Amino acid sequence: MIVSISPLLTEDLFQHIWQFRLFTNSNLTTTEGEPVQVLYPGLHNHHAGPDFTAAKIKIGATLWAGNVELHLRTSDWYRHGHQHNGQYSNVILHVVFEHDVEFYDTDRMPPCVELQQYIPKMLLRRYDTLRQDAGFVPCEYGAAQVPDLIWHNWKERLLVERWERKTGTLQTWLLQTKQNWEEVCYRAVAHGFGLPVNEAAFLQLAQSLPHNLLARHRPSLMQLEALLFGQAGMLQDTFADAYPQELQKEYAYLRHKYKLQPIPAHLWKWLRMRPASFPTLRIAGLAALLHQSPNLFSRILEAESIAALERLFTVQPSAYWQEHYRFDGPVTQTRCPGRLAVHNILINTILPILFLYGREKAMSYYQDRALEFMETLPAEENKISQAWEDIGIRQHNALDSQALLQLKQQYCDSKQCLKCAIGAKLLRQGIV
Template sequence: LAHGHSGDPAYDNVVLHVVWEEDTPILRAGGERIPCLTLKDRTPPGLLEAYQRLEQERSWVPCQPSIGKAPEIVRLNWLDRLAVERLEQKNAAIEEALRATGNHWEEAFYRSLARAFGLKVNAEPFEALARSLPLLTLARHKNDPVQLEALLFGQAGLLDEPCEEEYPQMLAREYRFLKHKYGLASLPASQWKFLRLRPANFPTIRLAQFAALVHRSAHLLSCVLDARNIRELEHLFSATPGEYWNTHYRFGHPSTRREKVPGRDFIRLLIINTVVPFLFHYGKVKSQEQYQKRALALLEELPAERNSMIENWQAMGIKARNAAHSQALIQLKTMYCTPRRCLECAIGTALLKQENS
């Protein structure tokens, strides 16, 4: 009645009207009453009260006071399902990258990996740089680390400022030649963020490491597909920049000597956030289940991520045993707990059943 459907012939095919409490009968156009299922009398009072407590709870997650009561087997099975769900959710971004590159898997992976190198702060400029500088162009110069750095730093706009040191001057000369050769247009240097970053995360260092990675192999996705274990992937991504960067974090600013090999935590983030989703989606699209299994095995082999969200879960007694669990807990918090989808959560429904038993 409230929606004006009573008496509408289009609704004569309705076989059952489901409501919480029936206040007014619903009739077909011919006056026949539509059968009605009332839920209020069929819902145990304890179940409703338990759900209302979840809805009213203002803790970090709605079930925080009682989550420890959920059976461990329920929690573990749910985390396994959520780890897969999170990978499937990431398929959309990979599909978009594939569409943008004409279904070119290597180029799409290159762009996604570049974005990951920027971490959260410089993800956008890193991806913009990769879009403006095709992998094929870099691949033509993969055997010359100086030209690779010239292309990447020049396209990034980071060679525009005059510098008295010989190495950046050489890069600038190389870039001017390559820019003209390929008809490139550099990005504004102002988009790169250095403020409040640890020097090891400066975009200059990440760009130098990215250049070293391409120097090691321009067929990055192929290397990932061929890698048999974590150790081989960690070796691939541990490419070390040239000598200049051992004594610099930025052009023209000498620093204490330190080799700028990518850290293990950084490499593992690359594997978790880029390598694993691509492996999983590649296996799905190509109907090669071994890649999907390998993606999940990599997550199970890697240690759990360390961040504030995982620490909050741990404080509640929910410990992530590996990266598959930490990814699952991120999915649980963002996609179920925060939007309060307790009735769609295996832990939430298990707790509600306990309350009503």
């Protein structure tokens, strides 16, 4: 007799139920009536082949070790052509939600067990509730009930995941520069100075001016500014102020000497941002940082406290930029990067690269230091962090806010609740 699959069940959920044994494991039998004991469900296989490997299943009086294949229906085995695929020849158990075929060739097929009656209906209803929820996050009405210990461990894992995503680009740069950490750090810092809207232009600027070239001119702040503003395409106008005129002359000489080609000036974005975030002030700040800190990456490695890193990145731009936001602009008092701006570059750039260095060099000390510094920095304030606060999820430091940003973007928005420690806990609560 053919029966209908529960509308609340998905293949992902069925695999989750098997993996974590969220079913009644007593009185299980095969469709032929042999008793079944699940001693170990196996390792979830995310590649081609059976769904679980290295399982240990006792069927009747025999202990089997091998692969397990899951389907919502028994007929899916035939529908997917497994009977003709050698990868499935060593499957020891076929686990289905519904046994929907009256004829099942037990001589040629593995034993089959139907789980439909052993899965709590409450679990299916909870999962459907999570999937259908249209709020800020699927579990917004239950997330605050999850114990702090689970949240703490999950947040640390989420932060590491976020850093692993970010450091993919850094690893590419390491290959391109033959493991030149100073060059990679310089590119990353330049990219960080451009956040949130000018990061692409800043990166292109940094790639047009290698770190070793700038290092030759580090003692002269004016030459650093000439190179950076010139390569940014910002010295191509006619200026009234003496200082940009001096930069023009210096850049003309250096451009000819090094055969430089500036990036297009139209890449820079100016609209709807505060003057303190103008690319001119950010470039002036980058020049001051490079002038003040030779071997910047080495200085980062030497920093033993978050306060030391704050001092390193709190720089005063040249005199002209203490009174201007743009070339030939009105005279006005400006400020060096505030504490919030410094924290942003530490959170988004410096600590991820410090973590990567520790991993690449097998020096867990630097990985631990990066995580420790994240717990020292205050939590970020933005729309997403405020929404988490509104549902009762507190953020005590930058580790929390970055982890919750990762959770929202990579899990909640796509409703990956089964892969989330919080969603999985809420799903199983009171069941296991």
